[in-house]
Amino acid sequence: MPEIARNTWVIAKREFKAYFATPLAAVFLTIFVALTGAFTFRLGGFFDRGIADLNPFFQYHTWLYLFLVPAVAMRLWAEERKAGTIELLMTLPISPWEAILGKFLAAWAFLGVALLLTLPMWITVNVLGAPDNGVIFVSYIGSFLMAGAFLAIGSAVSAATRNQVIAFIVAATLCFLLVMAGLDLVLNYVRNYIPGFVTSAVASLSFLTHFDRITKGVIDLSSLVFYASLIVFALFANRVLVELKKAD
Amino acid sequence: MAVLIEASGLKKRFGSIAAVNGISLTVQKGEVLGFLGPNGAGKSTTMKMITGFLEPDAGTVRIAGIDMFDNPKAAKGKLGYLPEGAPSYGEMTAGDFLNFIAEIRGFEAGEAMKRVGAAVEKTEIGSVLGQRIETLSKGYKRRVAMAQAILHDPQVLVMDEPTDGLDPNQKHHVRQLISEMAANKAIIVSTHILEEVEAVCSRAIIINKGRIVADGTAEDLMRRLPSHGAVAISVPGDRVQALRSALGALPGLSRIDTVGQANGHVRVRLVPKTGALQPHDVAQLLRQHAVDVEEIYAERGNLDEVFRQITTSDEAAHA
Numbered sequence: 149m150p151e152i153a154r155n156t157w158v159i160a161k162r163e164f165k166a167y168f169a170t171p172l173a174a175v176f177l178t179i180f181v182a183l184t185g186a187f188t189f190r191l192g193g194f195f196d197r198g199i200a201d202l203n204p205f206f207q208y209h210t211w212l213y214l215f216l217v218p219a220v221a222m223r224l225w226a227e228e229r230k231a232g233t234i235e236l237l238m239t240l241p242i243s244p245w246e247a248i249l250g251k252f253l254a255a256w257a258f259l260g261v262a263l264l265l266t267l268p269m270w271i272t273v274n275v276l277g278a279p280d281n282g283v284i285f286v287s288y289i290g291s292f293l294m295a296g297a298f299l300a301i302g303s304a305v306s307a308a309t310r311n312q313v314i315a316f317i318v319a320a321t322l323c324f325l326l327v328m329a330g331l332d333l334v335l336n337y338v339r340n341y342i343p344g345f346v347t348s349a350v351a352s353l354s355f356l357t358h359f360d361r362i363t364k365g366v367i368d369l370s371s372l373v374f375y376a377s378l379i380v381f382a383l384f385a386n387r388v389l390v391e392l393k394k395a396d
Numbered sequence: 397m398a399v400l401i402e403a404s405g406l407k408k409r410f411g412s413i414a415a416v417n418g419i420s421l422t423v424q425k426g427e428v429l430g431f432l433g434p435n436g437a438g439k440s441t442t443m444k445m446i447t448g449f450l451e452p453d454a455g456t457v458r459i460a461g462i463d464m465f466d467n468p469k470a471a472k473g474k475l476g477y478l479p480e481g482a483p484s485y486g487e488m489t490a491g492d493f494l495n496f497i498a499e500i501r502g503f504e505a506g507e508a509m510k511r512v513g514a515a516v517e518k519t520e521i522g523s524v525l526g527q528r529i530e531t532l533s534k535g536y537k538r539r540v541a542m543a544q545a546i547l548h549d550p551q552v553l554v555m556d557e558p559t560d561g562l563d564p565n566q567k568h569h570v571r572q573l574i575s576e577m578a579a580n581k582a583i584i585v586s587t588h589i590l591e592e593v594e595a596v597c598s599r600a601i602i603i604n605k606g607r608i609v610a611d612g613t614a615e616d617l618m619r620r621l622p623s624h625g626a627v628a629i630s631v632p633g634d635r636v637q638a639l640r641s642a643l644g645a646l647p648g649l650s651r652i653d654t655v656g657q658a659n660g661h662v663r664v665r666l667v668p669k670t671g672a673l674q675p676h677d678v679a680q681l682l683r684q685h686a687v688d689v690e691e692i693y694a695e696r697g698n699l700d701e702v703f704r705q706i707t708t709s710d711e712a713a714h715a
């Protein structure tokens with residue numbers, strides 16, 4: 149295994165286990181599954197629609213992630229700084245990138261576990277009717293990608309503070325702005341004042357716009373590039389923030 | 397002797413404060429260097445630069461000949477570091493934590509087990525391996541963090557206040573451990589317990605306001621004190637006059653200071669002109685004049701005094 153993969157793997161393994169060291173992981177996973185269920189059946193009107201698909205399920209993922217992903221991300225760096233273990237971590241014979249990627253991937257895998265726990269939903273809808281499983285599969289991929297983008301932002305914010313609460317609030321706010329940019333409510337307002345291409349530029353920055361397209365079964369390159377570049381950009385910011393802030 | 401730690405011209409500013417302002421030092425194999433200085437003098441910042449945690453604004457660090465900032469991975473591989481407060485991952489068990497350190501330091505399964513075993517034995521933490529670190533007592537936490545630092549048997553060991561907050565037995569144990577490892581490593585230990593310097597360090601550096609203000613063995617440093625080489629005598633109050641007249645003939649004596657009075661006894665200090673007075677000579681002279689003394693001993697001064705003198709006079713000079 150090349151060194152970067154090996155070191156990243158060792159860091160990720162430790163980080164992933166750290167989630168399960170406290171009951172927090174169980175609490176988080178329970179809330180996630182319970183909320184996706186509640187949203188799907190109560191707010192989404194899963195049964196009333198009489199359509200065998202998971203649209204009501206995926207429709208609320210963006211809003212769930214808005215709060216749950218910053219909660220997963222907040223500890224990544226803030227805790228290291230608060231406990232002083234960042235000094236330990238950054239004087240081990242590893243590069244900062246290996247630490248950042250390892251942490252990010254561990255948290256992403258944890259979110260993946262949460263998503264996997266909703267698979268009974270997929271089974272249910274197959275029992276009840278004949279959904280387009282291709283669309284559902286693509287939607288799951290899209291949801292996971294979106295979670296990754298939220299997470300990368302949360303990780304970067306976490307590196308800027310030693311206070312997990314602040315990390316949570318700032319990350320949730322940033323993600324909220326990125327989500328809101330796609331709402332008609334916001335877009336109509338923008339449209340009144342500035343030309344159309346700006347509006348579509350704003351809309352294209354939104355999680356909602358891209359995720360909506362994916363849940364319709366359309367994976368286009370622009371959405372993939374959007375999420376991927378957001379993750380890469382946020383992780384770069386993460387790297388810079390770790391470097392800048394580790395001395396405080 | 398191989399120079400294992402080589403720092404030159406280290407500088408670091410935080411905002412408008414020059415935390416470290418031109419520190420250069422070398423530590424050879426077999427040396428234990430004591431880092432002294434008041435709080436906020438730049439000790440920790442210097443150590444953080446030597447271990448590659450912080451990048452200096454100017455200056456270089458070489459660990460076992462490898463440049464820390466050109467080749468950080470290789471340099472960090474040669475280095476063990478116990479940061480201030482001995483941080484470790486509290487939610488992990490001591491055993492898991494050490495296994496993680498062994499793995500990230502690149503040891504394969506069998507070798508990793510051997511390394512962890514050796515470190516556990518040295519720091520005597522075998523009984524708590526299965527416990528979560530956050531549930532351990534301060535002493536054990538410190539030892540787990542020590543085990544982490546020495547796990548890969550590094551050539552260079554940097555420890556920031558390794559005995560801070562430990563009880564006397566634990567302190568003794570840590571010092572013993574340092575002394576045992578000293579022969580084939582270069583070690584830097586920061587502390588503000590000065591007895592520790594005499595106990596474990598072969599050399600000491602005093603840092604004040606980001607600069608090195610003194611460098612030498614404990615003995616060298618104490619030689620700077622006015623009380624160095626003096627002889628202290630305690631006599632019953634009514635014999636002081638006799639004592640003074642008897643000692644008039646003592647060669648090398650500069651003056652006799654009265655330093656205190658207690659329980660009818662007067663304590664005086666014989667200050668030499670240069671060099672040191674011998675208690676033996678003094679005692680002989682006093683016997684010849686039939687002056688009884690209660691107590692007589694050579695004053696070495698102590699490092700606390702040196703420390704105060706150096707760091708406060710430095711302050712006055714800069715004020």
